[in-house]
Amino acid sequence: MSTEWFFKCPDKLCKEYPPPIAGMFDMLKEKAENSDFPKCNCSRLYDIFINFEFGLYGKLLHCFYPSTIPNWRGRYNQKWEYYPFLVIVDPDDKELWSKNYYLWFPYWHVVGTKKLKKYGQWAQCLDTDVFVDLLRQAREKGYKL
Numbered sequence: 001m002s003t004e005w006f007f008k009c010p011d012k013l014c015k016e017y018p019p020p021i022a023g024m025f026d027m028l029k030e031k032a033e034n035s036d037f038p039k040c041n042c043s044r045l046y047d048i049f050i051n052f053e054f055g056l057y058g059k060l061l062h063c064f065y066p067s068t069i070p071n072w073r074g075r076y077n078q079k080w081e082y083y084p085f086l087v088i089v090d091p092d093d094k095e096l097w098s099k100n101y102y103l104w105f106p107y108w109h110v111v112g113t114k115k116l117k118k119y120g121q122w123a124q125c126l127d128t129d130v131f132v133d134l135l136r137q138a139r140e141k142g143y144k145l
Contacts, residue, residue, distance in 0.1 A: 007046035058091040064137040081110040086134040
């Protein structure tokens with residue numbers, strides 16, 4: 001995956017280190033489930049920044065995943081779960097990238113009893129109900145999408 005992410009405390013004097021997170025899937029899932037994540041020991045919320053290989057860099061504002069996770073049985077009767085995310089990014093360079101928010105749609109398949117996480121490498125094709133559900137969640141947070 002060529003997209004990088006990191007935490008940064010908004011208090012420039014803070015010397016705390018961010019919490020250890022297993023990977024981007026876990027970070028996005030936790031952020032979607034917990035608006036107080038990630039919290040710094042100085043009691044402020046860390047900002048999360050996303051750095052895309054194609055040049056866009058910005059602050060993660062919110063992220064969402066479907067209320068009901070699509071799932072099915074695959075080959076060898078393994079359970080597959082599909083986690084499409086809607087990530088709202090505020091770009092750092094407004095002149096280059098525009099003043100609008102960027103919507104990023106990373107996704108993972110979580111497979112089997114070991115919960116193997118497979119990152120989706122290509123643009124996704126969403127069921128209409130899943131896409132509408134993600135838009136509803138963002139609108140409830142005040143985004144005019």
